Amino acid sequence: MQKLKFAILGTGFWANYQIPAWFALDGVELIALYNRTGTKAEAFARQYNVPNVYDNVDLLLDRHAGELDFVDIITDVDTHALFVEKAARRGLHVICQKPMGPSLETARRMVETCQSAGVEFYIHENFRWQTPLRHLKTVLDSGVIGQPFKARVSFCSGFPVFENQPFLAELEQFILTDIGSHILDVSRFLFGEAASLYCQTQRVNPTIKGEDVANVLMKMRSGLTCYAEMSYASILEREVFPQTLVSVEGSKGSVVLAPDYTIQVTTRRADGQRETRYLTATPPDYPWADPAYALVHSSIVDCNRNLLEALQGQQPAETTGTDNFETIRLVYAAYDSAARNEVIHL
Numbered sequence: 001m002q003k004l005k006f007a008i009l010g011t012g013f014w015a016n017y018q019i020p021a022w023f024a025l026d027g028v029e030l031i032a033l034y035n036r037t038g039t040k041a042e043a044f045a046r047q048y049n050v051p052n053v054y055d056n057v058d059l060l061l062d063r064h065a066g067e068l069d070f071v072d073i074i075t076d077v078d079t080h081a082l083f084v085e086k087a088a089r090r091g092l093h094v095i096c097q098k099p100m101g102p103s104l105e106t107a108r109r110m111v112e113t114c115q116s117a118g119v120e121f122y123i124h125e126n127f128r129w130q131t132p133l134r135h136l137k138t139v140l141d142s143g144v145i146g147q148p149f150k151a152r153v154s155f156c157s158g159f160p161v162f163e164n165q166p167f168l169a170e171l172e173q174f175i176l177t178d179i180g181s182h183i184l185d186v187s188r189f190l191f192g193e194a195a196s197l198y199c200q201t202q203r204v205n206p207t208i209k210g211e212d213v214a215n216v217l218m219k220m221r222s223g224l225t226c227y228a229e230m231s232y233a234s235i236l237e238r239e240v241f242p243q244t245l246v247s248v249e250g251s252k253g254s255v256v257l258a259p260d261y262t263i264q265v266t267t268r269r270a271d272g273q274r275e276t277r278y279l280t281a282t283p284p285d286y287p288w289a290d291p292a293y294a295l296v297h298s299s300i301v302d303c304n305r306n307l308l309e310a311l312q313g314q315q316p317a318e319t320t321g322t323d324n325f326e327t328i329r330l331v332y333a334a335y336d337s338a339a340r341n342e343v344i345h346l
C-alpha cells in the first residue's frame, strides 16, 4: 500500500512522542514540519530526517498541499480551529490534538468546516487506547459482571504536570480541558452517552489560573451513574500518574482497574461465594517513551494506527470529529454546570 504523506503542525512537548509513534507504524511518510519558532522544528527535522521545515504554516500548506494526504495538528488549543480551517480549505484530511477547540461553538464550526470541505476530521484522543482500558472494555462487553449500574473513573494525582507543560498553568480552564477531555471520553467509551451531568470545580494550587479539581457526576443514557473525578492537587499515599483507575459495579459482579494495570473481576460462584480473578494488562514498552508517561505514550501508537487505517479505508476511526464533539460537549457542559451549580440535561 502506498505510504500516506503528512505534515506535522506544532513541534512542542507532544511532538517528541507523536513523531516516533507515527514511525512505529508502516504506511506514513512525514514530509514537512511547521512550528512558529522555526528553530524548534529544525531540531526535530534533523532528528527525524524530515526534508521540509517552516515557521509559516501557509507557506507549508501552499507548497506541499498537492503531495500531502493529511496534517497532524499538535499545537495549543487556541490555534486548532485556524489550522484545521487552513488544511481543510486545501482539501487535506485533518488530525487534531485534544481538546478539539477552546469553546463548544468553535468545535462545532471545526466539524462543519471539514464536513463542507469534504475532508476527514479526526481528533487525536489517545486515553481510550490505553491497554488496561481496552481490556476493561472487553471485560464489560463480555457481560461477566452483568448490567453495569454504577462506576467511578478516577484521575487524581500530584504529578508536577506544569514542569513539562508550563502553559497549562496559564489556562483559565485547566483540568476539565486537559484531563477532563480524556476522562470524559473514557467514560463515553466505556458506558456510552450521558443524559445529564452535574459538576463542581475547585482551584487548590494558588499559582495556576484555572481549576485543578473537578468532580463530575453523570447519569448515562443506559441508566448507569458515572462519577468522574480528576485532580492535580492530590497528595496520596500512592502516586499513579498517568493511570486512570476505574471501578464498575454490575448486576452480576464488579470489575476494578487498579494501580499497575491490574484488573480485578469479582463475581459470585454457583454456591453463592464471591470469587475474584486477577489479570494484568501491561502496555507495550517503546524506547522513545518517557518512563513517567509510558502508559500514555504507548497509546499514541494505537490511536495513530486507528486513524491511519481509517484514512486507508480499512476500518472506521473511533475518535472522529463528530464523535469527539460529544466529549467536548461534556467538557463545556461541566463548566456550565459548575458555574450555575445546576444539573445540565444534554
Ligand code: 89Y
Pocket: 161, 165, 178, 179, 242, 296
Ligand atoms: O496534557 C495532558 C495529556 O494529554 O495527558 C497527560 C497530560 O500531559 C497532563 O495532564
